[in-house]
Amino acid sequence: MIQTVAWIVSLIFMLFITIVFGVVVLKSKEKRDYDPIKKKWYKARSFYGTTLVVFFLVITIYTLRELPYNQPVYGEGKDPTIVDVEALQFGWNFSETEFKVGEPIEFHVTSADVNHGFGIYDEDRNLLAQTQAMPEYTNKVYVTFDEPGTYDILCLEYCGLAHHLMIQSIEVTE
Amino acid sequence: MSSLVNKGELKQRNGQIASYLIIGAVVIAVMMVFGILMLLAQGGMLNLSAANFYQFLTIHGTGMIGAAAFAAAGVMWYFLRDYVQLSKKIFTWNLVLFLIGVVMVIIGVFSFEYASSWTFLYPLPALSANAWGTVGALLYLVGMLVLGVGFLLLYIDTGRAIIKKYGSLGKGLGWDVISGKKAEKDAPPPTVVASTMVTIVNVTALTAGATVLIMNIINVVNPAFTFDPLLAKNLTYAFGHIFANSIIYMGVIVVYEILPRYTNRPWKSNRIFLIAWTMSTTFTLLIYTHHMLMDSVMPKWMLIMGQALSYANGLPVLVITAYGALMIVYKSGIKWDMASGLAFISMFGWTVGVVPAIVDATIVVNHVMHNTKWVPGHFHMYMGLGAVAMLFAFMYYLAKVDSNLETTILDKIALIVYTLAIISVSGQFLVSGAISTPRRWATHFPEWMGPALFGGIAGVFMFLATVIFIVHFISYIQVRGTSTGSDFDDKKVA
Numbered sequence: 113m114i115q116t117v118a119w120i121v122s123l124i125f126m127l128f129i130t131i132v133f134g135v136v137v138l139k140s141k142e143k144r145d146y147d148p149i150k151k152k153w154y155k156a157r158s159f160y161g162t163t164l165v166v167f168f169l170v171i172t173i174y175t176l177r178e179l180p181y182n183q184p185v186y187g188e189g190k191d192p193t194i195v196d197v198e199a200l201q202f203g204w205n206f207s208e209t210e211f212k213v214g215e216p217i218e219f220h221v222t223s224a225d226v227n228h229g230f231g232i233y234d235e236d237r238n239l240l241a242q243t244q245a246m247p248e249y250t251n252k253v254y255v256t257f258d259e260p261g262t263y264d265i266l267c268l269e270y271c272g273l274a275h276h277l278m279i280q281s282i283e284v285t286e
Numbered sequence: 287m288s289s290l291v292n293k294g295e296l297k298q299r300n301g302q303i304a305s306y307l308i309i310g311a312v313v314i315a316v317m318m319v320f321g322i323l324m325l326l327a328q329g330g331m332l333n334l335s336a337a338n339f340y341q342f343l344t345i346h347g348t349g350m351i352g353a354a355a356f357a358a359a360g361v362m363w364y365f366l367r368d369y370v371q372l373s374k375k376i377f378t379w380n381l382v383l384f385l386i387g388v389v390m391v392i393i394g395v396f397s398f399e400y401a402s403s404w405t406f407l408y409p410l411p412a413l414s415a416n417a418w419g420t421v422g423a424l425l426y427l428v429g430m431l432v433l434g435v436g437f438l439l440l441y442i443d444t445g446r447a448i449i450k451k452y453g454s455l456g457k458g459l460g461w462d463v464i465s466g467k468k469a470e471k472d473a474p475p476p477t478v479v480a481s482t483m484v485t486i487v488n489v490t491a492l493t494a495g496a497t498v499l500i501m502n503i504i505n506v507v508n509p510a511f512t513f514d515p516l517l518a519k520n521l522t523y524a525f526g527h528i529f530a531n532s533i534i535y536m537g538v539i540v541v542y543e544i545l546p547r548y549t550n551r552p553w554k555s556n557r558i559f560l561i562a563w564t565m566s567t568t569f570t571l572l573i574y575t576h577h578m579l580m581d582s583v584m585p586k587w588m589l590i591m592g593q594a595l596s597y598a599n600g601l602p603v604l605v606i607t608a609y610g611a612l613m614i615v616y617k618s619g620i621k622w623d624m625a626s627g628l629a630f631i632s633m634f635g636w637t638v639g640v641v642p643a644i645v646d647a648t649i650v651v652n653h654v655m656h657n658t659k660w661v662p663g664h665f666h667m668y669m670g671l672g673a674v675a676m677l678f679a680f681m682y683y684l685a686k687v688d689s690n691l692e693t694t695i696l697d698k699i700a701l702i703v704y705t706l707a708i709i710s711v712s713g714q715f716l717v718s719g720a721i722s723t724p725r726r727w728a729t730h731f732p733e734w735m736g737p738a739l740f741g742g743i744a745g746v747f748m749f750l751a752t753v754i755f756i757v758h759f760i761s762y763i764q765v766r767g768t769s770t771g772s773d774f775d776d777k778k779v780a
Contacts, residue, residue, distance in 0.1 A: 114654050118645045119720040125641045133634045136612045143619030146551045153613050161605040168597045171648075176590060180653045181582045201415040226410045227515065229580070229657050231724065237733060239654045239722035242580055247409070247515050249583045268657040268724050270343075270403045271410065273336045273417045276727040 113238065180241065184216065184254050192216040192254075197265075199228035199245035202274035204265060209282045213260050219253040221245045228278065229268025235261045242268055257284040300688050302377060303364045304763050307681050309381075310357025311759065313388070314674060315752045317349040321711075322745035328730045329739025337417065339728035340401035344426075347404030348391055351530050352433060354673055356384055358536035359440055361680045362484065365477045365543050370447035376439050383436030390429025398422025403726060405526060406430075408498065408518035412506045423506045431499045437529075438492040445485040448478065458482030459567065460560035473555035476542040480535055483567045488532050490571060495525030519578060527574035534636060534668065535566065537676030541611060541629045544683050548626040549618035553610060562602035569599035579652040589649065596647035600640050608637040624693050624701060624758075625686060628679035631705055632672050639668025642716055657726070659737075660719025667712035670748075671705065678704075678755050685762035689769050697758055704751035710744035 186192055196207040197219050205224075211217055221230045221243055228245035232255060240263075243251040257263070267278035320342040327334040334342070363377055394400040400422035402410045411423045448458040452474060459482050462468040474482070498521035504511045546553045575592035578584050611633040620626060642664035646655055655661075685691050714737035719725075723734040730738060 114651055115720045115722065118642075118648075118651050118655060118660075119716070122642045122645050122716070126638050129634070129638045129641070132612065133630075133637075136616050137630070139617050140615050140620050140622070142617045144617040146618070149613065149616060153609075153616070157605065157609055160609075161601070164601065164605060168601070172594050172597055175648050175650055176593065179586075179590075179649055181586060181589070201413070225415075226413050227407045227519070231657075233722065237722055237731065239658060241653060242656060244578075244581045246519075246581065246583070249516055249581075251580075251582045266724060269407070270340075270405075270726040272413075272415045273340055273401065274415070275340075276336070276724075276729055 115238070180254070181252075182254075183218075183252075184256075186216055190216060192218045195219050197221045197230060197245070198224050199230065199267070199271075199278070200224040201226065201272050202267075202278050204278065204280040206280065206282070209280075211257060211282065211284045213257055213284060213286055216254070216256045219243075219255065220250050221253065222250045223247045226271050227269045228271045229266075231266045231268040233264045233266055234259070235263070237264075244269060260284050260286050299367070299374075300364075300684065300766060302374070302381070303360050303684065304759075304766065305381060306360025306363075307357050307677065307684070308756070308759060308763065309384075310353045310360065310677065311681065311752070311756050313349050313353035314357075314677075315749060315756060317346050317353065318745060318749045318752060320346040320349075322742050322749060325711075325738045325742035325745060327728065328735065329742050330730070330732075330735045331739055331742065334728070336728045337399060337401065340403070341395050341399060343726060344401045344403050345392070345395050348395075348430070349388075350669075351404060351526075351533070352384070352388065352391075354533045354669065354677065355437065355529060355536075356380075357677045358533045358673065359437065361540050361677065362444075362477075362481055362536040363440075364680070364684075365539050366444060366447075366481045369475060369478050370444075370451045372447050373443045376443040380436040380440040383432050383439075387429045387431075387433030387436065390425045390432065394422045394425030394429060398425060400426045402426070405522055406499075406502060407522060408502055408513070408515055409505060411502050412509055420506055424503065427499050427503045427506065431496060431503070434492050434496050434499065438489065438496070441485045441488045441492070444481055445489065448482050448485065452478070455482050455486055458485075459564050460555055461564070463555070464557055464560050464564070470556050473557075473560060476553060476555055476559070477539050479555055479560065479563045480539050480542065483563050483570075484532050484535050486567055487528050487535075487570050491525045491528035491532065494521045495529065498522050498525065516581070516583065519581070520574075523574045523577040527577060528570055530665075530669070531570055534673040534676070535570075537632065537673045537680075538607060538636075540676050540680040540683065541607075541633055544625060544629055544679070545611060545614050545620075549614050549620050551614050551618055553614055559606055559610075562606035566599065566602045569595045569602075573599055573647075576647040576652070579647075579649050580656045593647050593649050597644055600644050603636060603640055608633055623682070623686070624697050625679050625683035627701055628675050628682060631701075632675035632679055635671025635675055635708070636668050636673070639664050639672055639712070643668065654722070655719055657724060658719040659715045659723045659725045662725055663712055663715030663717075663719050666708065666715055670708040670712065675704075675708075678752075681755060681759045681762075685759060685766075687769060688767060689762050689765045691758070691762050691765055691768075693758065696754055700751040700754035703747050704755070707744045707748035707751060711741045711748060714738065714741035714744070 198205040223245040230245050231242040232240045243253045263282050265280040326332040400418045452458045460473045463473040501513050573595045575588045576596045718737045
């Protein structure tokens with residue numbers, strides 16, 4: 113799950129930064145001439161900076177390979193189910209709410225009034241995908257459910273006092 | 287430079303600075319209370335109506351950003367005045383307009399139940415589903431506009447003063463040094479470079495903010511006047527992202543100024559430093575689109591740019607500023623006290639907060655973490671442990687150099703408690719985000735409640751620590767100007 117990867121990666125780097133700052137604090141009471149320190153650590157910075165740039169470039173290229181904005185390539189004769197979704201204060205209008213496992217679905221999401229967020233949650237309340245529901249615009253989400261069950265659509269953009277009550281269930285069967 | 291100013295004038299000037307800081311700090315403390323109440327409500331420990339929750343949400347966001355920006359502007363002004371001639375009148379006008387704006391916002395939110403959150407996404411101010419009316423919306427939006435005008439005047443003045451002294455804003459950023467026309471030894475000092483950057487980005491941000499506020503105001507008065515929601519969203523996030531981030535770029539000036547005094551090591555601008563600040567200027571202006579990664583109707587190149595440049599924007603802090611702070615402290619024999627301790631912690635907070643921010647700016651991650659509590663997780667870290675710690679560092683520094691007030695063991699305990707508490711608050715937000723808890727929800731499902739409750743309790747400790755910081759600063763205000771010697775700055779901290 114992407115969330116777990118994000119959390120572990122963040123923890124590792126945050127821990128590394130904590131250790132570096134901690135070591136510097138521990139070494140701060142010693143007093144040494146600044147020039148040799150500058151010379152040594154400027155040199156180290158060139159290596160560190162270059163490594164970081166290369167690392168960011170690699171991660172950027174890797175993570176931009178497949179974007180959620182891109183329409184998937186569907187197999188022949190396997191046209192997606194288009195589901196029109198309209199958000200409104202404070203509910204959802206769906207053209208369809210029952211789907212099959214493996215059925216490619218395109219949610220075409222808009223809003224009748226203010227900005228809302230369209231978040232698809234599984235039964236364990238993990239967020240699977242989302243997009244913004246905007247007036248005058250239609251955003252698309254491409255989903256194929258792998259597991260049967262009841263999925264909830266939660267509003268993920270603050271839209272007024274009943275924002276947290278905007279929940280709609282959809283069913284996915286075998 | 288302080289030694290060039292006579293003591294009476296210094297006392298008067300520091301009085302204005304102290305006003306900025308005390309107003310900012312008190313508002314921040316009060317906003318913490320609203321934050322705690324919201325977390326306790328989400329944790330199931332407190333019964334808040336949805337109306338109250340979203341009013342608290344609105345005032346918390348508005349108040350935190352406004353107050354921190356206000357206090358940070360005071361910090362920037364304090365140090366920048368040593369290099370350029372700033373207008374005291376404009377500084378006072380900003381204070382007056384800030385207070386007027388704050389009063390309007392408070393009345394709008396609490397008397398007229400206005401609750402659009404501080405992002406006021408069009409057309410929510412006008413379309414509240416009858417939760418609030420025209421008067422509440424107008425009080426809030428016009429109040430924000432008044433606040434913005436005050437800040438805009440201030441940055442126009444800093445821009446004017448920098449241009450007058452250095453010739454242009456480009457030269458304030460040291461472009462003539464970068465291009466080799468000028469020697470590194472003649473580069474503008476870090477305070478001027480940072481102030482130039484903030485001037486450029488905030489004039490842009492405030493212009494964008496004023497535009498979308500005015501359009502919202504017209505829409506509230508006359509709903510027949512409509513405008514493009516996507517344009518409105520772009521303007522809102524351009525304003526919000528840049529203005530919020532400028533707080534840290536103003537706050538870091540205190541780190542540039544005081545760590546060299548505490549370590550007796552210079553922190554001067556060189557070519558790499560100047561390039562880093564030009565990168566920060568450019569990227570800060572451009573990366574607001576990472577707030578719109580879930581708007582697939584946006585041009586795809588803007589969203590890809592949002593990710594790529596967000597990564598790139600981490601480089602100046604990770605490679606230059608944080609690294610510089612670590613180098614200057616390493617084996618320096620520094621004498622740790624409240625000001626130097628908070629300044630160093632603030633650099634830690636900023637750096638460590640960059641990590642979850644960069645992770646969230648990754649489009650495939652944002653797809654499942656946007657508008658979850660991961661977002662407040664990272665910004666509480668680099669704002670709470672970063673920017674706000676910078677403000678507190680300055681408060682202790684000013685009290686030290688402008689009075690004979692001593693800190694006590696209570697202050698030191700407060701520093702430890704504050705650090706642990708804000709790490710806990712940020713951490714619970716990140717955990718909540720990792721388990722998909724949406725942000726800005728008045729109530730939580732049971733499985734989401736635990737971290738929120740923990741955060742609310744940690745918030746209480748953070749508030750108590752902040753109160754101790756404020757009490758120390760109020761004690762300073764009562765005895766300010768009692769420090770001996772006109773060049774006390776350097777003597778006291780060395």
